[in-house]
Amino acid sequence: MISGMDAEYTALLAEARDLWALIRLQFQNLLLPSRLWQVAILVAIFAAAHLVAAIARPRMREWMRGLENRPTWQLRLLLTINRRLRLLVFTVLVWIAVWIAREASPFPSRSFLLALAASLALAWVAVIFAARLVRNPVLRSVVRWGLWVYVTLVVLGVADEVGGALDGVAFSFGSFRLSVLTIIKAVVILSALFIVARFVAAGSAERIRRNEEISPSMRVLAVKVLQIVLYGAAFFIGLKVVGVDLTGLAVLSGAIGVGLGFGLQKVVSNLVSGVIILLDKSIKPGDVISLGETFGWVGTLGARYASVTTRDGKEYLIPNEDLITGQVVNWSHSNTFVRLDITFGTAYGDDPHKVRRVAIEAASAVERVLTTRPPVCHITGFGNSSVDYILRFWITDPAGGLTNIRGNVYLALWDAFQEHGISIPFPQREVRVLNDAIRVEDGLAKGEG
Incomplete structure (x- = not known):
C-alpha cells in the first residue's frame, strides 16, 4: 500500500517525465531531415550577424563618444543597442530569411523552423528593451532572464505543461497551499506592480517638486506619503492577485510589528521626527544650519536622516531625532539675513x-x-x-x-x-634681570673699599 506522500511523489515524477518527453519530442520534431536546411541557414545567419557586430560595434562606440551632450536616456538606448548588436542583426536577417522562404515556397510550414527562430529572436529583443525600465542592475538581470525563459516556453508551446509541473510541486500548511508556480507568479506580479508604482511615483514627485505654490518641506512630505501609498498598494494588490489570504497576513504583520517596535525604537523615533520636521517647517531643503561643530546647508530630508553638506564638501547624515531634541541654529529659518x-x-x-x-x-x-x-x-x-x-x-x-x-x-x-595711517598695535614687553644688576652694584662697592 502506497502512503499519501509516496503517491504524491509518484504523481509528480510522472508529470516531470511527461514534460521532459514533450520537450524532447519538440526538439526531435525541429531536427527532422526536411528541416536541416533551415538549421544550416540559421547557422549562416548567426555567423553573418557575429561578423557584422564585430565590425560595426567599435565604429558605433567611436561615434557615440561624440554624443556626450545628448540626453541620458538616448545614450543608454544606444549603449543597449551596441551591446546587443549581434542579436539585433540576427533578428533582422532571420526575418528577411522567413520572408524570402515564404515568398519562394507556397507551403509556409516548410519554413517553420525559421519562423520559430525569428519569433524567439524578436521576443528576446523586446525583453531586452523592456528590462531597461528596471534601474537596479541585479533586479534587471533577474527580470530579463525570467522573461527570456517565459517567452521561450510560450513560443515553443510548452508553457502550459511547464506551468502544470511547477504547480504540482507544492507545500501545504493546513488549508493554505503554496506551489512553485505561485511563488513565481508572486515575484513576477509584485515586480511588475513595483515598477509601475516607481514610474507613477517618479512622475508625480517631479510635478510636486516643480510646484512653487507648495513649501519645500510639504513637497518632501507629499512625495514620501505618495511613495508609501503606491508601494504599499502595489504590495497588497500583488498578494491579493496571487491569492494570498490577507486576513492571516494582517494578524501576522501585527504580531511582527509589535516585536519590531521594541527593537527599532530609534528607527521609529527618527521616522516620527522626520514627519514632525516636515509638518512644522522648522527645517527645509536649502536651509543653512549649524548643529554643534557642523555648519552647512540642508540637501535632502529623508525618512530617517537629513543630509547636510558643509563648505569643505563633506556630507553629514544627521538623524532626525537630533534635529528635534538638540539645539539647531537655522540661519535662514524665517529670512536669509x-x-x-x-x-x-x-x-x-x-x-x-x-x-x-x-x-x-x-x-x-x-x-x-x-x-x-x-x-x-x-x-x-x-x-x-x-x-x-x-x-x-x-x-x-x-x-x-x-x-x-x-x-x-x-x-x-x-x-x-x-x-x-591708522596703526594696529601689538603688545610689547621689557624684561629686566634684577639679579645681575645687584651683583654689579655689589662688585663696585667692594672695589671701592
Missing part, C-alpha cells in the same frame, strides 16, 4: 571717530556685504595697548560661507588702515 561681527583694535594715538568711519566705509565696499543694512562700528573698551572696536555687518547668502566673508572684511580693513 545674517549679521556677522568682527573685532579689532587700534593705537591710542588714532582718532576713534576716524577709525569708525574708515572701518564702516571699508566694510561697505566688500562684495556680499549689504548696503541696505549698513555696517556699524562701536568702541567696546580700552585695552592694555589698544582701543578695542567691534564691526557688525549683514549678508543674505550664508550658504556662500562665513569665514571667507570675514576674511575679506579683515583684508579691506587692513588696506584702509594702511591708506589712512
